[in-house]
Amino acid sequence: MADTVDALARKAAALYRSARYDDAREAYRDLLALHPNRADDWVNFGLLLKRQGAFREALAAYDNALQHQVTGPEEVHLNRAVVLADDLADPASAHAALEAALAIRPHYVPALLNLGNLHEDAGDRDRARTVYARALELEPGSALALMRLAEVTVFDDPGHPLIERLRGAIARIDLGPLERADLGYALGRALDQCARYDEAFAAYRTANQGSRALAANPYDPQGAQAFIDRLIAAFPDAAEKEAGADLAPVFICGMFRSGSTLVERVLASHSRVIAGGELPLLPHIVREQLQPYPESLVGRDAAFYASLRQRYLKGLDEMELPIAGLTDKRPDNFLHVGLIKRIFPNARIVLTRRNPLDNCLSIYFAHLDPTLTYAASLESAAHWYEQYERLADHWMGLYPDDIHIADYDAIVADPEAEIAGLLSFLDLEWEDACLTPHRGTDQVRTASAWQVREPLYTRSCNRWRNYAAHLESLVATFGEPGRA
Template sequence: MTTQDFQQQINSIKRAVQGSQLSQATALVAQLKAQSLVAGQRVEVLYLAAVIARLSGNHQAAIAELNELLGLRPDHGRAYQELAYNYQASGKAQEAASAFFRATHYNPALVASWKQLLAIYQQHNDTAAQQLASQQIEYLQSLPPQILGAYDLMYEKQLGAAEQVCRQFLQQNKHHSEAMLLLAELGIQLKVYHDAEFLLESCVELYPDNLRAVISYLSLLAKLGKHQKVVSISDKQLARFSNNLQILMAKANALLGLNQTDEAIEMFDALLATDADRPAVWLALGHAYKTTGETDKATHAYQQAAHYHPQFGDAYWSLANMKSYRFDEQSLNDMVQTEQQASMNIEDKIHLCFAIGKGFEDAKQYAVSFDYYSKGNQLKLNSVQYDIRRAEQAMEAQMKACQADLFSSKSGGFPSPDPIFIVGMPRAGSTLLEQILASHSDIDGTMELHNILSLASSVSGQKKPYPFCLADLSHEQCYQLGKQYIEQTRYYRGTASFFIDKMPNNFMHVGFIKRILPNAKIIDARRDPIDCCFSNFKQLFGEGQEFSYGLDEVARYYKAYEKLMTHWDSVLPGDVLRVQHEDVLDDLNGQVKRMLDYLGVPFEQACLDFHQTQRLIKTPSAEQVRQPINRQGQGRWQPYQEQLTPLLAHFNRL
């Protein structure tokens, strides 16, 4: 069915509902359900079916339709609102209250749900909740109807429609603060970060008393890894918004991002000294201690986060992600019970499923472990609405745009030889390579820097999108972009001659890197595909890496990555050094010398004794690389062989 045909039938159903012709609407929905629909279309049909069932007085049928819908889209705010109305009509007040709460969690623009919650809070004399609901209602009702409608569209994942409404409004109401904030948020969701940053910066300058704008701006800068800017702006804003918790947390996390760990921990401790019931602060403190290798303190902080917020899924996942931490049987049983509670929101449920999966894996109950890993991944995949074809198309675009003549016929770029890029798939051993190389006296380790991704985004033009615009970059533009990168990353390095940028996703931008930094070194960290893909499948990432949440998706992504790296080898022969993880385990001495020879630095024994190097590490592998070389990560997929048939088939390993 074409999109146009589908929309015509949807419009016919809506007209029937508006005309109170519910029998006709029900028949049209039944016909549409019988068609072969994609997931997004099925969600829309199920929602209409539920509305029709409720209007017909068939609340149980409506609830069944909505439960099926939420299985496909667990973050559908309007579906929860509709569910709440049906529970209300069925006399199930507690279930209705929970559904209204979830509706506002996933779609904060639902005024009707906020009003229902306010009435519930008033009945229970919950003063704090009343105040929150009243403030949100007041804010939403202050918005122009067009902007409120656009927010609703955005929260329901209709980003294109929301953007269109917002831009039309701004044409008539230039520099409207709430419209600017909304357009910036849409830019962030669409990953047009450069435009979003400009909008938020402008909004903060035009409306300095708008706290929402300040918080959004700081959040985006943190997402882009611009930690120094976050610290500077936070200091300025704290003079206006004294002791604001969100700004203080933004500054503390930025200090952590700048490796000023002691200062960050001091800020977290100060916040907890004034109020210990701050789970998010405990979590951030745990992350800080994990970075420094103080695992006992990190464990305590994560446990405190869970203590103050028993449904805080991220606290349990952070414990599980410590790798060396083990849940006892009682804790694991308690987590299973918590995950089943109806009041759990999807984000916490996802985190908890991954934590339980890790707990049962450690207990060698592999079938149960896989069930929870699989459940967590499916919930995450549904919530992000990821389409692997976009990543495949992006890599194909790189191969089309970056042919050999792009590098042979173009000169320029900033000549600095300082950067060493370690690229590749996540969970492929890049943290180990960084730890080895950062143990050398001439090389500084940093972290996964966002600067290349940000600079690549900034060059995309209206005439030619990235990466096709690379061919049009002048000598001077390449020079300035390379210079910007070196200047922007200066905050993260020490005094060594070279530094490492370990952002794995930079494998997508090797062509861009060589245009702006022709003397940069690039190492491709490669790992056995099954070990690598399964390790990704088990890992819940803080942000991005959406390809990892499905066995088919991660396998296709790995194969596309391999194909792109082969392309780089073809058009940039000898420029990228591939280091196979298994070779490092088999011959550490040989692979270390091979890497150092490629980088042009002399051998140092410290690179073999890498586990003794004291430095801050901010990846899931932080604990492993503080140990001598070992094979604990090899073959971890084998107990799951039966469940991994789809993955094994991709690589002819059945």
């Protein structure tokens, strides 16, 4: 009997490793229906369900693992916290899960780091700093804990002890590429705050070298251009609007670091808007159902897109988010505007734009996912920016009345006029609260979480001038603002 059970478990695991996720899901269901006491398999089932976007079911699987006395229960509580925070936008429950992990293992550094991150998202810098300092005390050699502590520290002295500690850590010869990236981005940010721009740029260069080493393949300009060509070819015509069509979120998208978080915070200050943040729903649909993309969409009928709409709405339901007044602020959804307008024909799209020199520099300075390979060099960031503009122009040509360009530099220079135009586009009446988005109390889970908690400011405009000596490639591509 044991051999049969183990064979079923091996089969489920093999299907999972082979990316046959639907088959693996059924195999785990069969196995655990017959043998519900297999705690480790409940954990594996939970990981699979999370990957498939079945977040509530994943939590139930983790609960079963805990009920059956899984080894290392603190890790399962951590898994639950990640789902609750990242996928279900439930920071209070995530906090409780992390506290449960720490009750079992008080020195569990991964739980401390995630707890600090929740404090960051809530805008509580002091609590975040305390938790990160505790994590670093427990693991003095942790590059991640040191980076997180530096990220919640404000620097005005290049001799600050944390800067010296960052310098010493990044000089170690035994660092892996991820640690080098973590420390390099943190050191660059600290030196930038101290106006040590040449030293900051050198630190960011080191960080991006580490990030490039983590990517499976380097940025491919020809492949990127071909992908945009294929998207344009896949959506040559506008989708027809539907009278009385279902409600749709407001999709806010554009280049990373181009102001999408600011735009969402402005809108979330309005009484009729709910900030959804960077919802994973649309990318998940594309990844799981629409490969190869966009070619898989050829010949699809209205019923097919209606089924995708229902899947998206089911995801909102799982996250307990209403669709009325909701924003979906996922920057890279700009790739999917054509798909969005097939799924939600009446959707409004806000495309964010920023001075390309500042935008590309900010991308280069941001600790983005290494799979975003264009971010690891200024030249590739500039090339991807050009592809974004090319695709944005195509979408604007198809949907001129349903797309609004929100220009970051214009918003911070003349907030009242620009915000009035944005609200008018969305058929929202003026509310003064939209001029003070920093007063919002929502969680913010982006690289710009601290910036958007400050009053509107212009100091990030023309930031590129601090680094002009290093930006020959960007100036060659885009020219220098203000010069013919």
